[in-house]
Amino acid sequence: MPTLPPQLTDWFTSRGWSIHPHQSAMLAKAHQLATLLIAPTGGGKTMAGFLPTLAELAEHEHQGLHTLYVSPLKALAADIRRNLRTPVDEIGLPIRIEDRTGDTSATQKKRQRADPPHILLTTPESLALLTSYEDAPHMFAGLKRVVVDEIHALAESKRGDQLMLALARLQTLCPDLRRVGLSATVEDPQAIAQFLARHPDPCDILMADPGPDPDICMLETEEMPPWAGGGAAYAIPAVMDQIKAHKTTLIFHNTRAQAEIFFHNLWLANDEALPIGIHHGSLDRQQRERVEAAMVRGDLRAIVCTGSLDLGIDWGDVDLVIQIGAPKNVKRLVQRIGRANHQYNAPSKAFLVPANRFEVVECVVALEAVKDHALDGEPRGDGPRDVLCQHILVAAAAGPFVANDLYAEMSSAGPYAGLSRERFDACLEFCATGGYALRAYDRWQRLMLRPDGRWQLRDPRSAARIRINLGTIQDTDTLKVRLKRSRGGKPLGEVEEAFAASLTPGDTFLIGGQIVRYEGLREMTVEVSRNAAKKPKIATFSGTKFATSTQLSTRILDMFAQADWPQLPGHTADWLTLQRRTSALPQRGRLLIESFPHNGQEHTCVYGFSGRNAQQTLGLLVTKRMEELGLHPLGFVATDYATLIWGLDPLTDPGPLFQIDALREGLDTWLAGNAVMKRTFRGCATVAGLIERNTPSTRKSGRQATFSSDILYDTLLKYDPDHLLMQITREEAMRGLVDFGRIEEMIARVGTRIDLRRLERVSPLAAPLLLEVGKVPVKGSAEEKLLQEESMRLMDMSGLTQLG
């Protein structure tokens, strides 16, 4: 047993606490270069990460920064600061603890750079910003440890890649820096360890006792779940009963829109006026903070939330977690369940509430997977190069650099361990000149090679532009929503620009639990008034939509193969029986396609069971083929299990549509012009620094001066299709939004075993798809045809047919 300094031992004893085995193991490993701790929520994970710091600071006086703590959430940094303060103050240790996030004041930030605290708590973005200053070596001098919290969450996005590049920079400044990662339960700890450690350093993995299995089941309701929809309104009375029976309930939703609807319905049923709050990423920050504070005080009985509450903030005494809607991914479900009951060694209690019949099936298989401890996850690919480009610019902002040294540093970051010099050079070239086939910017290079062999910014003033555009979080273009005539009143939240554009004055939608009426757009703000309508038009601010994992999809298909379904509620079993009788159930190893007329259009439903993203891609590829075959597709919608396509003509021969060679061969050209690629391009181009998100003086009025990134994409496609950014876009799309791998897998699995069913009407299984949001229009000949029709109609209507 390694020794804890006596003051600390005494403090633990005085509290009647004993150190968890994994906490003392972390102390024993304090000297290791890299350690990854995997522990369930409530297992004293953060304390395990900080004990070595407290021990070292209690025993030796330290000048300057000792430990850097990085978490994905600002709120988490503030929360940890409060939690650390207690032992430090009570023991009387002379330790300065401060946080630094986007919310920290400018004065405070300046002081922290000149005179850093012993422990600094921050986010990946704020850390990257710190490394971009010329005085970074001064600020980080003497840094001993870095603790990365919720590393499993960071590893899922570009924020993690950015963080690991920043750590590589810190390691150059402080060669004996030790790294600690704290993670929730994950399916592949080794991958996270390699992500964390300096390449090729080893990384120890410590597994804490996972605690008892959760107490989890489907919530029993009097009413049956509906055929379609995501609102789960039918479950409101049952959920209300559970809220009343528990102290604090977290009610998780997969999307913000669903959270809004549910919250609205819950309020209508809240006859005892229990304090219930809502929390999601589209709400205004002040509103979110009010809810968080009320939660910590224990004032709330329930919070309706989304992934914005996924991470490990200590939200007080949560004793029940309810997941509304299918969990999509077993790992995330297990992590969410862990939010309930912070007592170590007591089972967490959770209910699943399927929003519709299909989700009943998904929930049942998810419960089986949880029982089997079968987590799911996709392997993490190499770090994306748009983040690398941004980090090269960050390095340049900090001062001149030698390419060889920067390459060595960056390829020591776990995600970039496999980075070839050639690929690095292409990124450097992009940062310097744009990297175009047409050499254009000799005079106006962004980076210049100095005679002494070091690279520097041509114009030192551009460092400011680099800093304000730093970060990898992709904000969709959102507009603030404000009450009209509230003169500088607080914003209610934000909606996506595309959603705002679809509104006509008089339309109603839900935001922050209220129904509001759209009044108009003023200076890039959506103006609304309160409205007492009962049925709102729903805000489609999407939040993140996760694809159902391969594991869950396979488990569903396996269940479909059963002769009957004793594990399903009767209504759902009846529904599947009806589907089997009127059409067929999808099977593993075969591809079911249904074709039917509906509302005057021909529909084709393809049950690929490949997850939302792959089904979306399948929609793009198949509609392109249908366009070529003259079937006039108009659009499609994808869910995790199927793609529904509508158009003017019926599909009679599916064979030509699903040949993998043809799909793969044409993928590049087929995808080249579509919206998914353009959306991905916008993200990559922003991260890589081609498009500025912010300018030093952002002027919102000059709208005609800005042009869409789609134009840049189209231009590159036409004149420079192999440009670095096009390569990065393709790579990202293939593994993310395009997810072509799962299409290949599906087609390999089914071969020629394609069953086309021609039906008279929509099938039980296809019906929910008609109600899905997120429909993708096909920009083909049908659009020109419709436009001409619409033009004639509008001109006739307005009596303007004769112009002149």
Place this chain on the structure above:
Amino acid sequence: MNGLNFTFRGTPLTALESGALWWPEQRLLSVSDLHLGKSERYARLGRGTLPPYETQDTLIRLTEDLERTQPSVVICLGDSFDDTAAAHALDEEHRLWIAKLQAGRQWYWIEGNHDPGPVEMSGSHVAELTLEGLTFRHIADPDATGEVSGHYHPKARIRMRGRTLTRPAFLVDDRRIIQPAYGTYTGGLRSEDAPVCDLMGRDSRAILVGSTPCLVPMPR
């Protein structure tokens, strides 16, 4: 050639799919807001190195329009260059290209707000131009009648069977025409946005450009 014929103050005109305006009687072609050299200006100001192909792309489309219409008079309706320095920095290749397009034609550069100073390009540099009762100027004069202008990069958005479509558009009423921007790297201002909306009269129409130009009542 895909175009939409209309009559403006008794004058037959054609809105071309590219966003150019064709006046057959005068054999006159008008294009607005070419913004040549935009990527050069961005790089010069340290705003990033955009794909440097927009001048080439704009000139390719202009060349196609000139070949198809064979105009005697060409009017560039202002903001032809992203700024005066961008005009100076134009590639030799592109300079010669423009010179070739100008050969045998009357070529007018109307002053814009982005390129107000005289440029050393050949052609006539004028603040505005009046021909047969139509005045060509860069920014619309609210009191003018019989005017063709640019500047605002107008776009129109229409909804059709649950789908929204936004395209660059000519805005036309009985007093004025506002042309869409012709340059490749240009964004747009929607017809319902204040400055353009206020300029246009009650019975305004929008002609959406695209493979088949299309006429609708101006959305406001």
